[in-house]
Each structure stands twice: as C-alpha cells, then as structure tokens.
Amino acid sequence: xxxxxxDVDIVNVKMSMIPFDEIAVGEAVxxxxxxxxxxxVAVSCxxxxxxxxxxxxxx
Numbered sequence: 001x002x003x004x005x006x007d008v009d010i011v012n013v014k015m016s017m018i019p020f021d022e023i024a025v026g027e028a029v030x031x032x033x034x035x036x037x038x039x040x041v042a043v044s045c046x047x048x049x050x051x052x053x054x055x056x057x058x059x
Contacts (some may be wrong), residue, residue, distance in 0.1 A: 015050045017057060025055065 002009045017025070028040040044051035
C-alpha cells in the first residue's frame with residue numbers, strides 16, 4: 001500500500017500472466033501462423049505499457 005493508504009504501490013512490481021494464459025496465448029499465435037485461424041484477440045486491463053509487456057511474454 002502507498003503510505004497514505006490511497007492505492008496499491010506497484011512501482012518495481014513485475015506484472016505477469018498465469019502460466020495457463022501464457023500457454024493459451026502462445027498456442028493462439030501458433031494457430032495463426034499455421035493459418036488455422038485468421039485473427040487472435042487478447043484482452044488485458046491496466047497500464048498500456050505493462051499490458052503490452054505482459055501479452056508479449058505469452059508469445
């Protein structure tokens with residue numbers, strides 16, 4: 001918590017996906033590369049920079 005108890009302090013915290021989601025994103029990308037699917041859609045909530053980094057970890 002922040003010192004004023006207003007929010008959670010996430011400075012220097014590494015955001016990550018749970019292993020099952022990471023596997024699912026990787027498999028979705030493989031299916032797209034094989035031509036089995038035409039589009040992969042992933043949704044993440046939060047700061048844009050952290051979301052991009054987290055989603056890329058699943059590739």
